[in-house]
Amino acid sequence: MKSVIVMGAGWAGLSxxxxxxxxxxxxxxxxxxxxxxxxxxSFVDPKxxxxxxxxxxxxxxxxxxxxxxxxTIGTLDKLEFQDDLSVDFLDRRGKSYRLACGSxxxxxxxxxxxxxxxxxxxAEKFGMARVxxxxxxxxxxxxxxxxTAEDWLISLGQSSxxxxxxxxxxxxxxxNDRASVAEADSLAIVLKEAFFSSREKSRIAMARKGLSGxxxxxxxxxxxxxxxxxxxxxxxxxxxxxxxxxxxxxxxGGENLQADAYVSALPFLxxxxxxxxxxAGTPFFSKINQLESSPIFSIALWFxxxxxxxxxxxxxxxxxxxxxxxxxxxxLVVSGARDYLGMPDxxxxxxxxxxxxxxxxxxxxxxxxxxxxxxxxxxxxxPKKGYGAFRLPQKTxxxxxFLAGDWTDTGYPATIESAVLSGVKxxxxxxxxxENV
Numbered sequence: 001m002k003s004v005i006v007m008g009a010g011w012a013g014l015s016x017x018x019x020x021x022x023x024x025x026x027x028x029x030x031x032x033x034x035x036x037x038x039x040x041x042s043f044v045d046p047k048x049x050x051x052x053x054x055x056x057x058x059x060x061x062x063x064x065x066x067x068x069x070x071x072t073i074g075t076l077d078k079l080e081f082q083d084d085l086s087v088d089f090l091d092r093r094g095k096s097y098r099l100a101c102g103s104x105x106x107x108x109x110x111x112x113x114x115x116x117x118x119x120x121x122x123a124e125k126f127g128m129a130r131v132x133x134x135x136x137x138x139x140x141x142x143x144x145x146x147x148t149a150e151d152w153l154i155s156l157g158q159s160s161x162x163x164x165x166x167x168x169x170x171x172x173x174x175x176n177d178r179a180s181v182a183e184a185d186s187l188a189i190v191l192k193e194a195f196f197s198s199r200e201k202s203r204i205a206m207a208r209k210g211l212s213g214x215x216x217x218x219x220x221x222x223x224x225x226x227x228x229x230x231x232x233x234x235x236x237x238x239x240x241x242x243x244x245x246x247x248x249x250x251x252x253g254g255e256n257l258q259a260d261a262y263v264s265a266l267p268f269l270x271x272x273x274x275x276x277x278x279x280a281g282t283p284f285f286s287k288i289n290q291l292e293s294s295p296i297f298s299i300a301l302w303f304x305x306x307x308x309x310x311x312x313x314x315x316x317x318x319x320x321x322x323x324x325x326x327x328x329x330x331x332l333v334v335s336g337a338r339d340y341l342g343m344p345d346x347x348x349x350x351x352x353x354x355x356x357x358x359x360x361x362x363x364x365x366x367x368x369x370x371x372x373x374x375x376x377x378x379x380x381x382x383p384k385k386g387y388g389a390f391r392l393p394q395k396t397x398x399x400x401x402f403l404a405g406d407w408t409d410t411g412y413p414a415t416i417e418s419a420v421l422s423g424v425k426x427x428x429x430x431x432x433x434x435e436n437v
Contacts, residue, residue, distance in 0.1 A: 001024060001025065001026050001227070002024075002025050002026070002260045002261070002434055003025065003026045003027075003028070003259040003260050003261075004017075004020050004025045004026070004027050004028070004259055004260065004261045004262070004263060004430060005027075005028050005030060005249060005257060005259040005261075005262050005263070006020075006027060006028070006029045006030070006262075006263045006265055006404075007030050007236045007249070007262070007263065007264045007265060007266055007274075008029075008030070008031065008032075008038065008264065008265035008266045008270075008404075008405075009029050009030075009031035009033075009036045009037075009038065009219075009230055009232075009265075010036075010037060010038025010039065010040070010041075010265060010405075010419060011037065011038065011040055011066075011069075011215075011406075011416050011419040011420050011423070012038075012265040012404040012405045012406060012408075012419040012420065012422045012423045012426075013029055013031075013038075013263070013265030013404060013423065014029065014036065014069075014215060014219045014423070015065070015069050015404070015419065015420040015421075015422075015423025015424060015427075016263050016265060016404045016422075016423035016424070016426045016427050016430075017029050017219070017223060017228060017230075017423075018069065018072060018073060018219065018222055018223070018423075019423065019424055019427035019428075020263075020427045020430060020431075021222065021223050021226035021228050022072075022226075023427065023431055024226075025226075025228075025430070026226065026227040026228060027223060027226070027227075027228040027229075028228065028229055028231065028257070028259070029219075029223070029228070029229070029230040029231065030231050030234040030236055030251070030257075031230060031231065031232045031233075031234060032233070032234065032235040032236070033232065033233075034232050034233065035212050035216075036212055036215040036216045036219060036230070037211050037212045037214075037215050038267075039054065039055065039267075039376060039379055039380070040053075040054075040055065040057045040211050040416055040419075041053070041054055041211050041212045041215075042054065042207075042210030042211045042212040042213065043212070045300070045372055047370055048302060048328065048329075048370060050302075050326075050328045050329065051209060051210035051213070052210075052300055052329075052331075052372060053207075053210060053211050053298070053331065054211075054298065054374055054376065055296050055298045055333070055374065055376055055379060056206075056298065056312075056322065056324045056331045056333050057211060057416055058173075058204055058205065058206060059079060059204075059205040059206070059416060059417075060194050060201065060202065060203065060204055060205065060417075061081070061198075061200045061201040061202060061203040061205070062193045062194045062197065062198075062201035062202070062417075063415075063416065063417040063420075064417075065417060065420045065421045065424055066416055066417050066420045067079075069420050069423075069424075070214060072222070073215075073218040073219055073221075073222045074218055074222075075213075075214045075215070075218045078207060078208050078209065078213060078214050079205045079206070079207060079208070079214070080205060080206055080207075080208050081203050081204075081205045082203045082204050082205070083203070084100075084101050084102060084103060084109065084199065084203065085099070085101040085109065085110070085113065085195075085199070085202040085203055085204065086098065086099065086100050086101065086113075087099045087204075087312075087313070087314060088310050088311075088312070088313035088314070089117075089119055089165070089169075089313060089314045089315075089316055090310075090313050090314070090315055090316065090323075090359040090360070091119075091315075091316045091317065091359070092315075092316070092317055092318065092355070092358040092359060093358070094358065094359060094360065094361040096310075096313075097117060097118050097119045098116070098117070099113045099114065099116075099117045100113050100116060101113035101199070101202065103199065104199070105198070105199055106195070106196055106197055106198045106199050106201075106202065107132055107195070107196045109199045109202070110195055110196070110202065111129075114128060117166075119165045119166070119316065120161070120162055120165065120166060121161075124158075124159055124161065124162040127157050127158065127159070127162065128158070128162070130156040130157050130158075131153070131156050131158065131167075131191070132196060134152075134156055134188075135188055135191045135192050135196055136192075136196065138188045138192065140185075140188075140189065140411075142185065142388075143185075144183070144184035144185040144188055145183055145184075145185045145385065145386060145388060146385065146386070147183075147184045147385065148179065148180055148181065148182060148183065148184060148385060149167075149171050149175075149179040149180075149182045149183065149184045149186075149187040150163065150178075150179040150180045151184070152184035152187070152188075153167050153179065163179065164316075164317075165316055167179060169314045169321060169322075170187075170190075170191075171187055172321055172335045172336055173314075173321070173322060173335070174187070174190040174194070174413065174415070175187065175190070175383045175413050175414075176294050176296060176335045176336060176379060176380045176382075176383075176414070177294045177335070177336040177382050177383055177384070178336045181294075181336070181382065181383075181384055182382075182383045182384070183383050183384060183385050183386070183387065183388070185388070186383040186413040189411070189412060189413070190413065206312075206324075234251055234252075235251060235252040236249050236250070236251060236266075236274050237250050237251060237252050237273075237274065238250040238274050238276060239262070239274055239275070239276065239279075239401075240256070241276075241278070241279065241398060244397070244398060244399050245398060245399045245400045245401070246262050246398055246400055246401045249262065249274075260400065260434070261400045261401075261402065261430045261433060261434070262400060262401050262402070263401075263402045263403070263404055263426050263427075263430065264401070264402070264403055264404070264405075265403075265404040265405055265422075265423065265426075266405065267293075267378065267405060267407065268288045268291050268381070268405065268407045269293065269378055271288065271403075271405075272288060272289075279398070282397070284392070284396060284397050285392070285396075287389075287390040287391075287392060288390065288392065290387075290389075290390040291381060291382075291387060291390050291391070291407065292381075292382040292384060292387075293377070293378035293379065293380065293381060293382055294335070294336050294338070294379060294380050294381070294382040294383075295336070295337045295338060295341060295375065295376060295377045295378070295379055296333065296334070296335050296336075296337060296376045296379035296380070297333075297334040297337045297340060297348070297373065297374065297375050297376070298331065298332070298333060298334075298373075298374040298376070299320075299331075299332040299334070299348070299349070299352050299371065299372070299373050299374075300326075300329050300330070300331055300332070300371060300372040300373075300374075301329055301330045301332065301352070301353065301356065301368060301370075301371050302328065302329045302368070302369050302370035302371065303329075303330075303363060303366040303367065303368055303369065304366055304367040304369050305362075305366050306362075307330070307356075307360045307362040307363035307366050308325055308330075308360050308362065308363075309325075310325055311324070311325055312324040312325060315355065315359050318355040318358075318359070319334060319340070319351055319352070319355060320332045320333065320334055320352055320355050320356075321333055321334060321335055322335075323356070323359075323360075329370075330356065332352055332356070334352075335379075337375075341375075341377065345373050348373060349371055349373065353368060380406065380407075380414040380415075381406065381407040381413075381414035383413050383414070388409070391407060391408055391409040391410075392408055392409060393408065393409045394408060394409075394422065394425045394426040394428075394429045395429045399433065400433060402426045402429050402430055402433075403422075403426060404419075404422040404423045404425070404426040405419065405422055406418040406419035406422065408422045408425075410422050410425065
C-alpha cells in the first residue's frame with residue numbers, strides 16, 4: 001500500500017487524509033499543536049471549563065464539500081442548521097432589526113427578507129436588484145479581479161448606507177476583510193453560491209459544541225481502520241529534496257520520516273519555513289511572497305446573567321461586527337482587524353464592553369466576571385485585488401509534493417469550504433500521480 005504524509009491537521013489536511021484513506025492509502029497526519037482544526041478549532045477555557053472557539057467560524061448550506069466531509073466522518077449531526085436564512089441586526093440604541101428569509105425559492109426568499117429589513121430604505125432595497133443581476137450574469141472569467149468589492153458595489157448604485165449596514169457586514173463575514181480591500185470577484189462568488197442559488201444553500205450552520213468537536217475523535221477513528229494515524233506535537237522543520245522529488249521530511253528533534261507522497265496543508269507563511277531557500281526562490285513557490293494575511297480578533301465575555309436571547313447578530317456602527325450567543329458567554333468577532341493590532345487588551349476590552357452595553361441594554365446591569373481575548377494575526381488569506389494570481393495549485397513542480405489549504409487556488413475565498421475543497425483536490429492529484437508513475 002502507498003503511504004502519504006500530510007503536514008497539518010487543520011480542515012484542509014484532515015479532508016485530504018480522509019479522502020486518501022478512502023482511496024487505500026496509509027496516511028500519517030502530522031500536527032505541530034495539540035488540537036485538530038488549525039485556525040478553525042476550539043479549546044477549553046481553563047478558568048471556566050467552557051469550550052471556546054478560536055474565532056467564530058460559520059458553515060453554510062452551500063458548503064458542499066465540507067458537509068460531505070463531515071458526513072463521511074460521522075459528525076454532520078453536530079451541526080445546527082437554521083430552517084431558513086435569518087440574521088438579526090442591532091444598533092447602538094439597542095434597537096433590533098431582522099432579515100428573515102422565508103421558504104420561497106431563491107432568490108425570492110432573499111428579496112422577501114430584504115423587504116422586511118428596516119435598516120434600509122425602500123429605494124435601497126429595490127436597488128439591490130442591480131447586484132443580483134450583476135451576479136447572475138457573472139461567469140467567473142476574472143472581469144471583477146481588478147476592482148475592490150466597494151468599487152464594484154458603488155458602480156452598481158449601492159448607497160453608502162446600504163453598503164455600511166448590509167454589504168460591508170456580508171463582505172467582512174464571508175471574506176474576513178473590508179470591502180475597500182477585498183476583491184469584487186471573491187464577493188461575487190459568495191453571493192452567487194450562498195445567497196442567490198437556492199434557499200437551502202443560504203442557511204447558516206454552527207457547531208453545537210465547538211469546532212474541534214466536529215473533527216475529533218472522529219477523524220482519528222476514521223483513519224485508524226485504514227492504517228492511518230494522527231501524530232500531535234510534531235513540528236515539520238524541513239524537507240530533503242533529491243532530483244525532482246521529496247525524499248524525506250524532518251521533525252523538530254531531528255527525526256526524519258519518509259513516504260511515497262507528501263501533502264503540505266500548512267498556512268502559506270508556515271510553508272515558506274519548510275521549503276528551504278532553494279525551493280522557496282523558484283518562480284512557482286516564490287508567488288506566495290505576494291500573499292498577505294488578514295487578522296481576526298475574538299473576544300469572549302462572561303456576564304453573571306444572560307443578556308440576550310438572540311442566537312447571533314450583526315452590530316451596526318461598531319468596531320465589533322458580529323456577536324454569537326454561546327449560552328455561557330458572548331463571542332465577539334472583529335474581522336479584518338489590522339487597525340487594532342497595536343491596541344492594548346485593556347483598551348480593546350473597554351471598547352467591546354461599551355458596544356455590548358449599547359447594543360444589549362440588559363448587559364448594563366450585568367457584571368462582567370471573565371473575559372478572553374484572542375488575536376489571530378494571520379487568521380486568513382487577505383482577498384486583496386489580484387491575489388488570485390499568487391494562489392498556488394495543488395500540484396507542484398516537485399513530483400510527489402502537493403499542496404492543500406484555504407489559501408490555495410480553489411476558486412473560493414479562504415473559508416472552511418475552501419480548506420476542505422483543497423484537501424479533496426490534493427487527494428485527487430496524489431492519486432493521479434501514482435496512476436501515472
